[in-house]
Amino acid sequence: MRSISWVRHSVARGIATLLLAGCASGAHRSDPQAAVQATAQALGPGVEWWQYRDARGPWRIAVVKVDLTQQAVQLRAVHGRDSLTGRERPSSLAARLNSDALPVRVAINADFFDLRTGRTENNQVTDGEWWVGRMVSDSPFDSYDNVHSQLAVAHDGRASIARYVLDARAWGRGGVIPVLGVNHAPSGTFEGTVLYTPRMGGRTPRDSAVRDSVPPRRVAEIPLRAVGSRGDTIVYVATTAPVTSAGTPIPADGAVLSASGDRVPSLQQWREGDTVRVWLGTQPALRDARPPAQLIGGWPRILEGGVNVATEAPSREGTISRNAEARHPRSAVGLSRDGRTMWLLAVDGRSDSSVGMTLVELADAMRALGAWDALNFDGGGSTSLVIDGRLVNSPSDPTGERAVGNALLVLQRR
Known part of the structure; x- marks a missing residue:
């Protein structure tokens, strides 16, 4: 497919005129109407848009810059x-x-x-704010x-x-726990740790894959209350000791960290009143490393x-x-x-x-x-x-x- 080339011309008051020329894939005819002219309309500083029709598709296209x-x-x-x-x-x-x-x-x-x-x-x-984080x-x-x-x-x-994936971890008593999901728990995994925020709803989900596994997979969850931040790290305090079932109420001012499988023992070391730090980023990291x-x-x-x-x-x-x-x-x-x-x-x-x-x-x-x-x-x-x-x-x-x-x-x- 040959590229479509745009020739841009300046006109009065900075309104741009665009001329579409060339040949596009799927064009089966030489049509004198194929060159389509459209005038960009400014919506405000730095934002403009235009529409055009191209008989060679035919296509009706709208563009925002x-x-x-x-x-x-x-x-x-x-x-x-x-x-x-x-x-x-x-x-x-x-x-x-x-x-x-x-x-x-x-x-x-x-x-x-x-x-x-x-x-x-x-x-x-x-x-x-992380609404959903997935691997x-x-x-x-x-x-x-x-x-x-x-x-x-x-x-x-x-x-x-x-192709960004969640790159997250939680620091608590006993060391660091990788966080493999935010408001999303992959099904059928051997072990995992998920942070559930109020965006998930009132309670953490009751994972049927965990409940119905043979033997039943272990679960531990701990409610957390947000108390501040240090740079891009959220600081929480554990409001109770870990519980060994799903369906934990999610604090409106915090989150619940849920562990399953072999991640459970690490979470069970935590205690009520412990400080927990959580960092949520991406892999690859952005240019500013934030x-x-x-x-x-x-x-x-x-x-x-x-x-x-x-x-x-x-x-x-x-x-x-x-x-x-x-x-x-x-x-x-x-x-x-x-x-x-x-x-x-x-x-x-x-x-x-x-x-x-x-x-x-x-x-x-x-x-x-x-x-x-x-x-x-x-x-x-x-x-x-x-x-x-x-x-x-x-x-x-x-x-x-x-x-x-x-x-x-x-x-x-x-």
């Missing part, structure tokens, strides 16, 4: 209904979280999710278990894409170092052909080489006016915009792009905009 060096710009990963099991339309999310001081300029659907429960498949960090993506569609690529935003605003400010998932990475890697997605991230190689509505995020410019792209599909893209076509479209790295978000009926509270694309579901698991917001301080 964000300058992440602008101090007024803020990215935020948000979950539907502020709940791990909630689903909400991106337009509703944008309206609910909009404020006069910090307007929501853009909202786009993000991670893949369970249609029944709304739980997303990958990690999520919002404003530095392996929780997807029923992977051709093999692996870690999906995700978008991370550092505290300085710089963004990056990598935990991310925002982290949100997708599947798979489609650009790496300026190279279209979509054809490698089946072996890299276990994508399946009916997703990767078929044309569908698509949502995606792209980053410049320095991680300081971001593009959000929504392609309509499943209609005569816009057929959708394969992942290879999507990667080439992102590269044409100037992206160096790019990640595919959930697509199909989930693809939704909201600008200043208005849905600007045409979702393919017969009922219109779909309620999704989470979304990425672009906010802008006034």
Whole structure:
């Protein structure tokens, strides 16, 4: 597939005009209308968007460009209904979280999710708080278990894409315990340690895999109350001695550390009143060596170092052909080489006016915009792009905009 080249022209008042030229995969005709002109509209300092149609797909595409060096710009990963099991339309999310001081300029659907429960498949960090931390993506569609690529935003605003896994540990009496999950316990593991926060709900889950194992796998849980922080380390105090069953109430001002299998003896050394320190980060670490400010998932990475890697997605991230190689509505995020410019792209599909893209076509479209790295978000009926509270694309579901698991917001301080 040959790249699409963009020629950018300056016009009065800084409004950019973009001319799409060249030939794209799937173009079966030479059409004089194939060159499509679109005018970018400024939403505020550092944020602009435009729409265009390309007869060669045919495609109907909307693009947002964000300058992440602008101090007024803020990215935020948000979950539907502020709940791990909630689903909400991106337009509703944008309206609910909009404020006069910090307007929501853009909202786009993000991670893949369970249609029944709304739980997303990958990690999520919002404003530095870990909502979900995993070692392996929780997807029923992977051709093999692996870690999906995700978008991370550092505290300085710089963004990056990598296959991030939870890198966490807890320090208490007797030494260090690795933490292998936040609000998520992988099923069928021999041993493990999970931190449950109030985002999980009122109690820790009663793990049937632990209860029904033969012989029954041991469990120990200890409630913790947060008392402060030291840098990026959360400091807790144990409110009781460890209990030997699941279903422990989660303190509203703290968490519960739950151990199973051979991790239980380490946790059982702890006592009421003990100080416990917990650090939650990622592997690989971000450039500033701090935990991310925002982290949100997708599947798979489609650009790496300026190279279209979509054809490698089946072996890299276990994508399946009916997703990767078929044309569908698509949502995606792209980053410049320095991680300081971001593009959000929504392609309509499943209609005569816009057929959708394969992942290879999507990667080439992102590269044409100037992206160096790019990640595919959930697509199909989930693809939704909201600008200043208005849905600007045409979702393919017969009922219109779909309620999704989470979304990425672009906010802008006034």
